[in-house]
Amino acid sequence: MLAVHLKNRRVEVRRGPRPRAPEGFAMIRLLRGGICNTDLELQRGYYGFSGIPGHEFVGEVVEAARRDLIGRRVVGEINLDCGCCEFCRRGLGRHCPKRTVLGIVKHPGAFREFLTLPERNLHVVPDAIPTEQAVFVEPLAAAAEILDQVSIPCSSPVAVLGDGKLGLLVAQVLAVHGYRVHQFGRHKEKLRIAARAGVETELVRDRLPAAQYDWVVDATGSPQGLTHAVRMTRPRGTIIMKSTVHGLAGFDTAPMIVNEITLVGSRCGRFEPALDLLKNGLINVADMISEQMPLSRAPAAFRTAAKPGVLKVLLTCD
Amino acid sequence: MLAVHLKNRRVEVRRGPRPRAPEGFAMIRLLRGGICNTDLELQRGYYGFSGIPGHEFVGEVVEAARRDLIGRRVVGEINLDCGCCEFCRRGLGRHCPKRTVLGIVKHPGAFREFLTLPERNLHVVPDAIPTEQAVFVEPLAAAAEILDQVSIPCSSPVAVLGDGKLGLLVAQVLAVHGYRVHQFGRHKEKLRIAARAGVETELVRDRLPAAQYDWVVDATGSPQGLTHAVRMTRPRGTIIMKSTVHGLAGFDTAPMIVNEITLVGSRCGRFEPALDLLKNGLINVADMISEQMPLSRAPAAFRTAAKPGVLKVLLTCD
Numbered sequence: 001m002l003a004v005h006l007k008n009r010r011v012e013v014r015r016g017p018r019p020r021a022p023e024g025f026a027m028i029r030l031l032r033g034g035i036c037n038t039d040l041e042l043q044r045g046y047y048g049f050s051g052i053p054g055h056e057f058v059g060e061v062v063e064a065a066r067r068d069l070i071g072r073r074v075v076g077e078i079n080l081d082c083g084c085c086e087f088c089r090r091g092l093g094r095h096c097p098k099r100t101v102l103g104i105v106k107h108p109g110a111f112r113e114f115l116t117l118p119e120r121n122l123h124v125v126p127d128a129i130p131t132e133q134a135v136f137v138e139p140l141a142a143a144a145e146i147l148d149q150v151s152i153p154c155s156s157p158v159a160v161l162g163d164g165k166l167g168l169l170v171a172q173v174l175a176v177h178g179y180r181v182h183q184f185g186r187h188k189e190k191l192r193i194a195a196r197a198g199v200e201t202e203l204v205r206d207r208l209p210a211a212q213y214d215w216v217v218d219a220t221g222s223p224q225g226l227t228h229a230v231r232m233t234r235p236r237g238t239i240i241m242k243s244t245v246h247g248l249a250g251f252d253t254a255p256m257i258v259n260e261i262t263l264v265g266s267r268c269g270r271f272e273p274a275l276d277l278l279k280n281g282l283i284n285v286a287d288m289i290s291e292q293m294p295l296s297r298a299p300a301a302f303r304t305a306a307k308p309g310v311l312k313v314l315l316t317c318d
Numbered sequence: 319m320l321a322v323h324l325k326n327r328r329v330e331v332r333r334g335p336r337p338r339a340p341e342g343f344a345m346i347r348l349l350r351g352g353i354c355n356t357d358l359e360l361q362r363g364y365y366g367f368s369g370i371p372g373h374e375f376v377g378e379v380v381e382a383a384r385r386d387l388i389g390r391r392v393v394g395e396i397n398l399d400c401g402c403c404e405f406c407r408r409g410l411g412r413h414c415p416k417r418t419v420l421g422i423v424k425h426p427g428a429f430r431e432f433l434t435l436p437e438r439n440l441h442v443v444p445d446a447i448p449t450e451q452a453v454f455v456e457p458l459a460a461a462a463e464i465l466d467q468v469s470i471p472c473s474s475p476v477a478v479l480g481d482g483k484l485g486l487l488v489a490q491v492l493a494v495h496g497y498r499v500h501q502f503g504r505h506k507e508k509l510r511i512a513a514r515a516g517v518e519t520e521l522v523r524d525r526l527p528a529a530q531y532d533w534v535v536d537a538t539g540s541p542q543g544l545t546h547a548v549r550m551t552r553p554r555g556t557i558i559m560k561s562t563v564h565g566l567a568g569f570d571t572a573p574m575i576v577n578e579i580t581l582v583g584s585r586c587g588r589f590e591p592a593l594d595l596l597k598n599g600l601i602n603v604a605d606m607i608s609e610q611m612p613l614s615r616a617p618a619a620f621r622t623a624a625k626p627g628v629l630k631v632l633l634t635c636d
Contacts, residue, residue: 087553095553097529117404130615149578211415226571237403244575252564253544257562259413260467263581265574296346 003112003297004315006043007050015087019108021116026069028059028076028122033111033315034135037164037221038104038244046246047104054111054315055103058125058134066119073125075137076117077271078102078112083120083251094268111298113317123271126279128173132292132314136169136285137274143169144277145269146240147177152215155176159213161229163190163201165311166242167219168288172197172215176282184208187247187309193287211259217242220247223249226263235259241268290313321430322616322633324361325368329617337426339381339434346377346392346440348613351633353431353623355482355539356422356562361620364564365422371423372429372633376443376452378451384437391443393455394428394435395589396420400415401438410584429616429636441589444597450610450632453486454603455592461487462595463587464558465495470533472496477531479547480520481508483629484560485537486606490519492535494600502526505627512607526550529577535560541567553577558584606630 005012021027032103034056042049055078061069080100081093088096102117103109125134143166152158156179160171163185171183171194173178181199185191212233218229219242226249229239241263256263292314293301305313323330347444352374355465360367373396379387398418399411406414418433443452462485470476474497478489483502489501489512499517509519529552536547537560544567548556548601559581574581595601609618610632623631 054588092554176387235415236410241575244572246572248568248570251569251571252558252563252566253569253583255563257559258583259583260583260585262575262583264578265571265576265578267575267578280380 001113002295003052004054004295005051006053009043009045011043011302012300013296019116021063023064024120025116026061026119027063028052028115028117029062029075030115030133030168030317031058031060031073032135032317033212033295034139035056035301035313035315036139037095037166040302040306041244041246042104044246049104052094052108052112052245053103054109055101055136056135057110057115058131059110061122062086062114064308069119069122069124073120073131073134073269075125075134076102077121078104078121078138079268080107080118080121092105093272106193111295113295123275127276128281129278132289133278133285135314136283136288136312137271137278139166139171140169140277140283141269141271142166142242142267142284143173143269144273145266146170146217148269149174149264149266150238150240152179156214158183158215158217159184159232160217160219161225161232162218162220162243163187163194164219164221165288166221168194168311169283170217170219170242172283173201173277176277180214189309190311195282197284202292211235213237216240219243221245226251229285230255230261233261235260238262238264240264242266253284255261288312292316319431322372322485322613322614323369324371327361327363329349329361331614331616336432337434339549342383342436342438343434344379344387344418344437345381345442345469346385346394346435347380348428348431348433348635349376349378349391349517350635351375351613352457352633354457354620357625358421358608359562359564362564362632363591366570367422368430370426370430371421372427373419373452374456375428375433377428377433380432382437385446387437387442388438391449392440393443393452393453393527393589394420394441395439396422396456397426397586398436398439408527416478429613429633431613432555433447441593441617442591446599447596449608451596451603453632454601454606454630455589455596456599458487458491458592458595458603459587459589460484460560460585461491461587462591463584464488464535464560466587467584467590468495468556468558474532475500476533476535477502477538478535478594479543479550480536480540480561481505482510482537482539483606484539486512486629487534488537488560490515490601491595494595496581502530507627508629511602515602515604530551534558537561539563548573548579551577551579555580556582557581558582560584607632608635
């Protein structure tokens with residue numbers, strides 16, 4: 001089978017044997033994979049990664065102990081947890097200290113013709129969701145995670161910084177939940193997708209509004225994002241940090257303390273709300289697909305995904 | 319009258335006229351002033367400060383429209399707010415955007431024989447509190463502010479990083495409120511003060527425990543404090559930031575996001591709980607006074623306060 005490999009900042013496609021599925025694991029044939037900014041960061045050396053990347057995927061189950069899964073389209077939770085520890089028992093396997101993470105930490109990823117995942121990680125994709133849209137379940141779950149972490153009063157406008165893939169999903173999720181969302185970005189085309197979902201958008205030329213919002217989401221993916229977010233936040237306000245940036249960012253903590261600002265780190269989320277949002281057609285992800293390319297052309301697909309202005313690049317495998 | 323001046327990193331004592339009290343302001347004769355780390359930071363150039371420092375004080379009211387204040391010992395809230403804006407109406411004048419701050423921002427400080435403050439900023443010191451202990455009301459209010467900002471479950475141990483003045487007050491306040499407090503510091507003598515208040519203390523030699531606490535207070539006053547705090551915090555845990563550090567700190571935000579940690583900036587607090595704690599003899603501040611020196615010897619007092627191992631240095635004015 002074909003599999004994408006990252007090594008020394010290079011993307012390669014290699015031919016190799018199918019993986020073996022340990023007990024409790026399903027064998028899944030890849031249908032679509034989504035290239036995420038984290039994959040691009042892994043390519044740049046984040047986590048000292050080398051191996052098979054990919055954690056956004058839709059596949060078809062070809063082998064499983066649970067017979068009802070066979071032949072079904074599935075998406076999969078990316079954290080492989082122990083199932084026993086205190087975090088797992090609290091339903092927070094995403095924070096299990098023994099976890100491995102699909103395509104990120106010690107578990108080969110989804111960018112290969114066949115992959116394996118524990119059956120309990122899988123969610124069947126409802127028929128109403130087209131395959132290429134179901135790839136967005138994982139990042140959409142990460143966007144919806146915000147609503148599991150903080151209680152934003154519905155009267156409070158929320159600023160979203162950044163108009164990349166995650167920023168657009170966050171803005172749409174918040175808008176669907178009834179919030180007044182102001183999204184700030186640098187790309188007219190991208191902001192248009194949010195605007196169609198009822199988000200108030202602003203093309204950032206130079207200055208951002210200062211001390212204006214009680215709730216700010218940093219989804220810039222840039223080391224400067226947090227500094228901008230702090231500047232935009234009112235005293236006693238809250239910033240949700242959605243940008244995983246690799247390495248040390250120079251950051252002045254004084255205004256955070258003087259203004260008693262709260263920062264909330266936010267990562268993966270539950271798949272259920274994301275599947276519901278897509279099933280009900282509430283999030284426009286179709287317009288976020290910039291290109292679809294076969295798995296065999298992964299090096300070109302990674303190059304395309306890294307270009308400014310490009311949104312989601314999907315790897316296809318039919 | 320004598321007044322302490324900071325200019326170009328120098329501490330000087332100058333003779334000048336008494337200030338004039340505008341309408342609504344009281345004239346206060348200084349009894350004691352406390353040198354805080356913020357004063358030492360101001361001396362190092364923080365806020366581009368030049369002028370009369372000092373925001374921790376006890377004084378005697380000599381002139382006021384409110385006759386009941388005259389002759390009484392008072393402490394004073396350091397934020398001079400507008401009284402009209404949204405923050406002031408919410409009881410958060412400490413965050414009033416138009417505020418000046420005693421001895422820090424655009425209002426001459428308390429390290430002078432006579433100072434002025436709005437009468438509504440003043441709190442009468444109960445007779446049970448000795449004058450030199452009442453100087454601690456302001457920093458103790460800042461320590462107690464934590465309990466106004468977050469709800470820590472009583473079953474959860476709290477780690478306090480740092481055994482400086484603020485760290486010792488934070489540890490004691492939390493212990494008095496029934497929390498199991500583990501304080502980490504570098505000075506045996508200082509930790510002993512917390513230990514006497516029932517705090518479990520640990521002299522830090524090299525390594526701090528990793529991912530052990532759901533609640534961590536950073537009161538190190540050091541740029542590395544936050545990095546240590548993040549390392550000690552369990553996934554989904556909370557860090558309260560009590561260290562105002564001047565300038566950019568290199569900080570890796572990735573573990574905060576991966577572990578979905580919350581950071582809460584924390585600054586000044588209400589004086590009422592601090593006065594109650596001192597009136598009831600619940601906080602040992604007597605052992606935190608390293609030295610008392612007359613206002614006229616302020617340059618030497620600032621040098622003493624900056625020495626490692628020294629806790630509170632008081633300026634006296636009788």
